Amino acid sequence: MSALTDLYQQLILDHNKSPRNRRKLEPADGRAEGYNPLCGDRVTVYLSLDGDVVRDIAFEGSGCAISTAAASMMTQRLKGKSVSEAKSLFEKFRRLLTDEHGVGDGGPELGKLEAFGGVRRFPARVKCATLVWHTLNAALENREDIVSTE
Amino acid sequence: MRTTAITAQPGSAQHRPDSFDVERVRRDFPILQRTINGKPLVYLDNAATGQKPQAVIDTISRYYAAENANIHRGVHRLSVDATAAYEGARAKVQRFIGAARPEEIIFVRSATEAINLVAQAYLRPMLEPGDEVLISTMEHHSNIVPWQIVCEQTGSVLRVVPINDAGEYMFEEYEQLLSSRTRLVAVTHVSNALGTINPVRRIIEVAHQRDIPVLVDGAQAAPHLAIDVKELDCDFYAISGHKMFGPSGIGALYGKYELLDDMPPYQGGGEMILSVSFEGTVYNHVPHKFEAGTPNIAGAIGLGATVDYLQQIGLDNIAAYEHELLDYATEALSGVPDVRLIGTAKHKAAVLSFLVGDIHPHDVGTILDLEGIAVRTGHHCAQPVMQRFGITATARASLALYNTTAEIDALVAGVGKVRKVFG
Ligand SMILES: Cc1ncc(COP(=O)(O)O)c(C=O)c1O
Numbered sequence: 001m002s003a004l005t006d007l008y009q010q011l012i013l014d015h016n017k018s019p020r021n022r023r024k025l026e027p028a029d030g031r032a033e034g035y036n037p038l039c040g041d042r043v044t045v046y047l048s049l050d051g052d053v054v055r056d057i058a059f060e061g062s063g064c065a066i067s068t069a070a071a072s073m074m075t076q077r078l079k080g081k082s083v084s085e086a087k088s089l090f091e092k093f094r095r096l097l098t099d100e101h102g103v104g105d106g107g108p109e110l111g112k113l114e115a116f117g118g119v120r121r122f123p124a125r126v127k128c129a130t131l132v133w134h135t136l137n138a139a140l141e142n143r144e145d146i147v148s149t150e
Numbered sequence: 151m152r153t154t155a156i157t158a159q160p161g162s163a164q165h166r167p168d169s170f171d172v173e174r175v176r177r178d179f180p181i182l183q184r185t186i187n188g189k190p191l192v193y194l195d196n197a198a199t200g201q202k203p204q205a206v207i208d209t210i211s212r213y214y215a216a217e218n219a220n221i222h223r224g225v226h227r228l229s230v231d232a233t234a235a236y237e238g239a240r241a242k243v244q245r246f247i248g249a250a251r252p253e254e255i256i257f258v259r260s261a262t263e264a265i266n267l268v269a270q271a272y273l274r275p276m277l278e279p280g281d282e283v284l285i286s287t288m289e290h291h292s293n294i295v296p297w298q299i300v301c302e303q304t305g306s307v308l309r310v311v312p313i314n315d316a317g318e319y320m321f322e323e324y325e326q327l328l329s330s331r332t333r334l335v336a337v338t339h340v341s342n343a344l345g346t347i348n349p350v351r352r353i354i355e356v357a358h359q360r361d362i363p364v365l366v367d368g369a370q371a372a373p374h375l376a377i378d379v380k381e382l383d384c385d386f387y388a389i390s391g392h393k394m395f396g397p398s399g400i401g402a403l404y405g406k407y408e409l410l411d412d413m414p415p416y417q418g419g420g421e422m423i424l425s426v427s428f429e430g431t432v433y434n435h436v437p438h439k440f441e442a443g444t445p446n447i448a449g450a451i452g453l454g455a456t457v458d459y460l461q462q463i464g465l466d467n468i469a470a471y472e473h474e475l476l477d478y479a480t481e482a483l484s485g486v487p488d489v490r491l492i493g494t495a496k497h498k499a500a501v502l503s504f505l506v507g508d509i510h511p512h513d514v515g516t517i518l519d520l521e522g523i524a525v526r527t528g529h530h531c532a533q534p535v536m537q538r539f540g541i542t543a544t545a546r547a548s549l550a551l552y553n554t555t556a557e558i559d560a561l562v563a564g565v566g567k568v569r570k571v572f573g
Contacts, residue, residue, distance in 0.1 A: 003187070004520050008513075008571055040529050040542040064510035065572070122516060 006118035007125075008065065011073075016065040021075035025058040030142040034135030036063070036127055043071055043132050045139045054078050054086060059132060066119060066128040073113060074132055081108070083140060089113070090133045097126045170467045176552045178203040178459070189522030192557045197342045197501055197548035198526050200373055200395040202456075209455035210397060213448050221447055222421060222438070236447050239454030240437070243402050246457040247368075247387060248378035254410065256403045256440045257450050261369035262292040264388035264403035265336070267440065268365055269296040271416040272386075272409065273334055279305030282331045286311040286319055286348075287538050288341040291531040293367045297336060306333070313538060317344035317493040324353065328360055335364045339371035343532035343546070344493030345476075345501030347375070354384050363409070369393050369401075373550060374472055374499050376465035379404050391449060395550075396456030400449030403440075410436045417442040468551045475549050476500040479558045486565050492544050500549035503530070506565055509572045511545040517571060518545075521564045523557075 025031075025046030034043045041063035048056040057078050059071040078086050088107040096110060097119050119129050176182050179201045184191045193201060213235070219228035221236045237252070244252045258264045273283070283297045287310055294308075301308050309332075311324045319337070328335075335357045340347050354364045363385035371377060373394040379387050386405050392398035405413075415422050415433055419442035424432040433439050460468070479502055483489050488507035506514050515527035526546045529536045536542055547561055 004517065004571065007516065013572070038528060040533065040536065062510075064512040066513070068510075125512070125516060128512065 003118070003121055007122060009115045009118065011112060011115045012065060012069040015069035015072040019059075019068050019072040021058045021072065021079075022060060023058045024060055025056055030139035032135050032138035032142075034131045034138070036067075036131050038127065041067055041128075041131070043067065043135055045071075045132060045135045047136075047139045049083070052082050052084070054081055054083070057136075063131075064125075064128050066116075066125055067131055070116065070129040071132040073115075074136065077111070077113060078136075086136065086140070090137065093133060094130060096120070097129055169464065170471045172471065172552065172554055175463065176554075178205065179552055180204055180207070182552060186522040186524070187520050192521075192523040192560050194547040194549060194553065194557065194561060195524045195526045196373070196550035196553075197370060197393070197530070197546065199392045199398065200550055201552070202395055202397070203459050205459050206396055206452050206455045210448050210452045213451050218448075220444055232447060235451050235454075236445070239450045239457075242454040242457045243389075246377070246461065247372075247389070247402075247404055248380050249404050250380060251407060253436045254404055254407050256405065256410070256437045257445050257453075258401045258403050258440075259399055259446070260292075260401040261367060261388040261390035261393075262296075262401075264386075264401055265293055265365065265367065266296045267403055267416045268334075268386050268388075268405070269300040271413045271440070272405075273297075274300050274303060275414065277301075277304035277306045277333060280331060281306040281333045282309050282329060283307070284309045284311065284324075284327055284332050284335045286324075286337055287313045287534050288317065288319070288344060288346060288348075288532065289336070289338055289534070290342055290367065290369070291533070292369075293336055293338055294534070297334075307331075310534075311337075313344075313346075313535075316495050317341065317346050317535075318495045319346070319348045319353070321349065321352070325356060328357065328362065332357075332360070332362050335362055336367065337364070338367040338369075339377075340368075340374065340499045340501075341493070341532070341535070342370045342501070342548075343503055343530040343535045343544070344495065345498040345503070345548075346493060346495040347371075347497040347499055349497075350384065351382055354382055358383065370499065370501075373460070374465075375469055385409055391453045391456065394453075394456055394460065397446075397449045397452040400446045400453050402453070407436065410440070413440075415439050415442065419443040421445070463551065471551060472500040472549055475553055475555065475558065476502075478555050479547065479549065479561070482558055482562045483565070486562060486569075488569065489565065492539055492541070500553075502547045502549075503544040504546075505541065505544055506568055507572070509568060511543040513572065514545040514565070514568050517568045518561070518564045521560065521567065523561055523564050525561075 028046040029049045030047035043061035046058045057075045085108050116129050181201050219232040221233040240255045241252045243255045309327050312320050350366050357364045365386040366384045368387050369390040372389040389402050391400035422434050422439050422442040424434050490505045492503040511527035528543050
């Protein structure tokens with residue numbers, strides 16, 4: 001695979017074109033806004049929880065293909081999952097993008113999220129993929145302040 | 151006004167100055183031999199920083215290898231020579247921008263520092279609550295934030311001249327915004343995000359009719375246009391070494407001598423004093439009053455070398471050639487479906503900010519990078535410009551004297567590839 005098709009895999013392009021769960025969620029149990037000062041992109045994550053389980057999750061905002069697809073695929077993946085599963089998925093996802101030693105064993109499988117593996121070759125774009133996950137973290141803590149990738 | 155050379159000759163192939171040979175110019179810049187991702191480097195990010203000619207690289211390494219010493223404080227030979235080289239660079243910058251005397255050139259870290267110096271050392275002591283500072287929508291953040299800070303410190307008000315849909319300074323609105331409370335007008339000579347060349351001469355004339363001083367941010371003008379601060383009659387002019395193919399960490403502030411002489415120091419330390427005791431300190435004269443501590447000696451000497459280099463080629467030749475490139479690039483990019491140019495001023499430097507359909511500029515930038523093409527994507531430190539056009543970012547190709555029409559062709563092909571990936 002060339003670096004180009006490795007980065008812009010069909011799955012990512014599809015989610016960019018028709019993002020899932022891009023809408024407002026009201027009322028929400030958790031809500032947070034993320035900001036990437038590098039490109040000025042903003043994303044808002046909304047959460048509705050059923051005890052420890054993510055009953056519904058949605059996002060708003062527009063950004064590059066990587067960040068839009070990351071938000072779309074994250075929300076798709078997390079619906080019905082527990083908060084601790086979400087957190088360990090984030091950890092795995094982060095390692096997929098940055099860690100040369102791979103994603104490690106145990107815990108939930110990344111599954112389709114592995115499509116973002118190509119981002120590792122583009123250090124300037126890693127934050128595009130992780131912004132929405134950082135924002136999710138803030139929403140889980142229901143922090144109202146803006147998280148930033150910087 | 152000499153700077154009109156760039157607009158006086160609508161660039162077309164017939165107007166190419168015989169003395170300008172781009173292939174020869176390219177050989178002066180070693181980095182242009184590099185490949186990126188297996189492709190020849192096409193460097194179109196000149197508004198962010200310029201590449202360095204061998205003459206500048208050699209001057210800096212020779213300085214460190216054979217001439218290094220501190221300045222203004224030794225009786226030994228090396229120090230005397232380094233002082234002469236440093237002050238010689240000041241005189242070169244003076245001639246480069248047409249200043250009356252070398253003391254009117256203050257070496258600073260960057261255009262940013264030049265503007266902060268004026269905001270704090272010139273403007274702050276005179277500002278009263280309710281006074282106004284007038285800037286424009288198209289300013290770089292470094293010509294916005296220093297004024298915001300000083301306004302906050304003094305209870306003054308920042309006022310902003312709007313720009314039109316082409317990205318041009320709205321002159322009538324400017325005249326209306328000038329008031330009896332306006333204490334300073336600050337404006338960029340050339341917009342880094344849009345390429346607009348502002349009518350600074352007229353802006354200054356109108357401000358001066360009301361005795362209002364004007365600072366011109368020349369960071370984007372110095373690499374591309376002939377500058378004559380005496381003819382412009384500006385009160386302050388800021389330039390940036392790294393944008394004009396010189397070293398980073400060096401810039402210069404031009405100020406009219408009388409203004410500089412009246413100003414308090416900006417920072418305290420060595421070099422900026424004549425004598426120090428605990429009862430009081432006598433400040434040094436202009437320009438040393440503003441150059442506290444050991445300055446960027448190698449940077450200043452490197453800036454002198456870049457000024458020599460640009461003058462040897464001739465700013466009018468550079469301007470004419472770049473205008474030709476701009477026309478070529480504007481036509482070529484406009485011909486690509488879905489491409490929208492942001493910034494279509496009549497008087498423009500060779501900056502092309504553009505959008506490709508609704509594809510995010512970062513995706514455009516990444517795909518171009520894979521083709522070896524370096525463009526900037528984002529808000530270009532000019533978020534108010536983005537807000538004015540209702541966007542968050544653009545891709546920007548900013549050209550310089552060593553770029554070629556073949557490189558523009560590569561850009562256009564790259565944009566074609568972007569459209570294919572996202573088609
Ligand atoms: C118009 C303009 N002004 C000021 C600056 C800041 O220059 P420096 O990097 O020297 O601080 C820039 C750099 O991007 C610029 O484009």
